Amino acid sequence: MRSPALLLVLSGLAVPAFAAIYTKPLQLPRITYDYVIVGAGNAGLVVANRLTENPKIQVLVLEAGISDENVLPVIVPFLGPTATPNTPFDWNYTVTPQTNLDNRAFPYPRGKILGGCSTVNYMTHHYGSSDDYDKLARDTGDAGWSWNNMQKYIQAHEKFVPPADGHNTTGQFIPEKHGFKGVTSISLPGNSQGIDARVLSTLDELKSEFPFNPDMGGGDILGIGWAQSSIGNGTRSSSSTSYLRDANSRPNLHVLIHATVTKLIPNGFKNGRVSFGGVMFTSTNTAIRLPSFVYATKEIILSAGSIGTPQILLLSGIGPKKELSAMGIPTIIDNASVGKNMSEHVLVPNIFQVTGSESLDELLRGGSFLDTSLAQWTANKTGPLSNSVTNQLGFLRLPQNSSIFQTVPDPSTGPKSSHFEFVIANFWLNPGISVPATGRFFTIVTALISPTSRGFVKLASTDPFKAPIINPQLLSTAFDRFAIREAVKATKRFASASAWKDYIIAPFGSNNATTDDEIDAHVRSLASTVFHPIGTATMTKAGASWGVVDPNLKLKGAEGIRIVDASVWPTIPNAHTQGPTYLVAERASDLIKADQ
Incomplete structure (x- = not known):
């Protein structure tokens, strides 16, 4: 979807500025803090906000990316897909060739900007199934992660606001499930x-x-309904524009951008464990890249995400000893689980050709429709650009009598959880692939929500500026291939309803597949991901022999490090993962405060 010309047009627009953000290490007023947070993404900025509510607590946030100030592609909601891949706001990762996807390698966007992925994602926002949290509580032995306990954090996090067009929302959501003062x-x-x-x-x-x-x-996700998005007043609401903006005038919060963390530094032993108190980083905004150091007297909070967090751990000598030794890195903590258990939602765009002028494809091509829409958005933050990519989506289950369940147990987190998702878009929605020059399109994106495939992240080099090896091993199990095939079949049944007969002309491209073999080929040729990696720093029971963090999110075998991001989820939630990550960060903040 990304258009270089469009990005150039948008770069000339302006929006209100944030308070000052430090851009060089020498600007920092101190080098020792109570807490050093690595990563200013969904989770990191939540923790920064909550900890600095206490004016006596000094917090530094280190962010490798740039400021989101005046970056219109990440502010205008409908332009979210133009923010990645291959932009200055993206880490610009690529997955390894995927064996079950015709050996294709493809971009793997992650936000490299204040707000992290909450600044570059598609803004879909919900929290998953109540089953997800109850399973997390069982898996970790900590009832605090159960849905009954976690619901209260919705109230703290969420500020449900009227939509940009001010329409009557009666029947489109249930107010009792939401927070209005978050x-x-x-x-x-x-x-x-x-x-x-x-x-x-x-x-x-x-x-x-x-x-x-x-x-x-509110925890009940089955069925199709109105999308909820992290949008307010027609603009994106990210962790930067919400949690950071809410706190960035506090004198006890400092944020340094252009700061790539390269290693965590041990400072001795405590309680018989290796203790960490230092963070080494390199500024990418100076003429010469020299290492700098900052120190945490209480804890280092690692919130670098499901790719960045394991990479930093491995570079610091925390991970599988065999892998570290092969890279010439001394092992400080031998933990075979670091970087493993990666899980991801597989995405397949099922595109149809349509007739008439209802579709929004002309917005993607530039021209007068974009000019008019941009003028409307600039004037009053309304119109098609004030919206995310979808008005409706839904989560669905395979039938109980599906043949796959004769040989494979149901991998969903519970009976109220899904196996696949629909995202319905009235235009060409194929992430990373531009709309054709002509034609009108309608897309039903299918996503595999309860995958059984597991991948990994590991170092490609000891150079912290080299991307790690990212291999989600998509569709590597029989269940995953069966479920995504059935999801594609479901889109065909949905599109066969009488409401579409005067709109849909025909399936586009390989979406004309009808047999199982043809559908499998369609999937292999087009599938990528929804960019929802989890699990690479898995949370497990305190006494478990595997896993990376305890239920209190403290790094196993260490003192002074806590991990707070999507990497701690052992099983991928029934959600676009920003919502669950926000809730994890809210509870993490309470756990950290309880230890002060």
């Missing part, structure tokens, strides 16, 4: 689309397979 703005779709009525008509016609869900934001 930090991050969440809203329903802010611009109606021509297909909205068609989707609702389909849900009515095919309700036995595609039931309507009045609100997926």
